[in-house]
Amino acid sequence: MPQPPHIPATSATVQETAPPTFPAKLPSLTGMRFIAALLVFAFHVTFPQTGFYGGGTGDVLGTWAAKAGFYGVCFFFVLSGFVLTWSARADDTAPRVWRRRLVKIFPNHVVTLVLAGLLMLAVSQPIPVWRALANLFLVQTWAPDMATVNSMNTVSWSLACEMFFYLCFPLLLRMLNAVPVHRLWTAAGIVAVLALTLPLVGQYLISDQPKLPFIGDGSLSFQQVWSVYFFPPARALEFVLGMIVARIVQTGRWPRLGLAPSVLIAAAGYVVASNVPYLFSIAGAAALWLVPLVASGAVADLRGYRSCFRGRTLVRLGELSFAFYMVHALVVEYGHRLIGRSEVWSLLPGTGLSLAAFVLSLVLAHALFTWVENPLARRFSTPRRRSAEPPPAAPAPPTRPVTAGPGTLEPSE
Structure with a gap:
């Protein structure tokens, strides 16, 4: 594919040049989504409070995957801002944007929330009504309370952040479009500095x-972690960074950085995140290492470069990634309860249980995507034509040749 056009920030260009068009789908980014979901899964199956491994094996795997879940969520937040900006339509209205996002996330959210409630009842676990309602309406992360944030289907806290992003997106996009093209990198730098500053605020001011x-x-309080990791405005920095990078790619100002070097940068970033102070490793500061991967994946699809993330199987798994993300924590947590809440295992049996949890999560994700997420998104993402409004009639065939000229009436679309 041709290189995306460079758009000079001049009023003449805006008036005289049609806006460039870009492919709606970026399959490499879809494939990456499943890798990110897999990182979150690896965190949960090795985390001491929910995982299957114990002893020295558990210590090693727990250390290796300690930041995997955080890294995966950082990727999702950056990707969310990137994709929404990339696919924004010129004639969109805020209600249309909100409608599409609601029908994308709420069906899976409601189904897994009900499933979480049934599992909690099955194990005689109390369900505080106000926490269930906070989860239902995705406002649980606004309360700096660990039990509230982690209630019901624990991973749904990230959807509460996404809901905040979506509500702000129309305004944020308008503000971003007002930024001159030559100032986009400056804007990205400002957001990056804020992301690096936020952990210092959490560390020293809370x-x-x-x-x-x-x-x-063991030196931190939950309020400090909440201020950096769970608080929606704090996580919005990653979303906004993704938006800005999407505009940088669209305007042809992303540097020639290949996909392979971007993968190495992301891998190096994980190593760094595993060895820096905790608050710098779980949110915005860690997300900076993932920005090149998202941008380079989009450029690879845009220009037709080779991409290991664009294979049919990985893209299909990427399509299931949201459903997989929503069900896997329930499978891991309540599967562990079923076979013994306090039990832990050595490498081979622990790996066997982890693989079983993975397969079951994937099967449930396929069912959720096929029967809930995909059909409801297709049905409700756009409003139906009013039944009282007749469809446009096809023009009657002319009985004699019609010449288009002055005074000729031509059918409008």
Whole structure:
């Protein structure tokens, strides 16, 4: 494919040049989505409170995957801003954007919320009504309370952040479109600095009491973690960064950085995230390492470059990734309860149980996507034509040749 056009930031260009068009789908980014979901899954099956591994094996795997879930969620937030900006339509209205996003996430959310409630009842786990309602309406992350944020289907906290992003997106996009093209990198730098500053705010300006021994090195409070990781406006920095990078790619100002170097940067970033202070490793600061991967994946699809993420199987798994993300934590947590809540296993049996949880999660994800997510998104993403409004009639065939000339009436679309 040809290189995306460079758009000079001049009023003459805006008036005289038609806006460039870009492919609606970026299959490499779809394939990457499943890799990110797999990172979150790896975190949950190795995390001491939910995972299957114990002893020395558990310590090694838990250390290796300790930041995997955080890294995967960072990718999702950057990708969300990138994709929404990439696919934005010139004639969109805020209600149309909100409608499409609601029908994309709410069906899976409601089904897995009900499933979580049934599983909680099955194990005699209490369900506080107000926490269930907070989950239903995706506002649980606005409360700096660990039990509320992690209630019901625990992974749905990220949807609460996404809902905030979606509500802000029409305004954010208008603001972004007002930024001159030559200032886009400056805007990206400002957001990056804010992302690096936020952990310092959480570390030094928010109380570290009471401390939670199982978070980081035991020196942090939940409020400090919440301010960086769960608080929707804090996570919006990653979403906005994704938006800005989408515009940089669209305007042809992304540097010639191949997909392979971007993968190496993301891998190096994970190593760094595993060895820096906790608050720098779980959110915006860690997301900076993933930006080149998202941008390079889009460029590879745009220009037809080779991409290992564009294979048919991986893209199909990427299509299932949201459903997989929504069901896997329930499978891991309640599967572990079923076979023994306090049990942990060595490498081989632990891996066997992890693979079983993966397969079951994938099967449930396929069912959720096929019977809930995909059909409802197709049915409700756009409003139906009013039944009282007749469809446009086809023009009657002329009985004699019609010449288009002055005064000729031509049918409008």
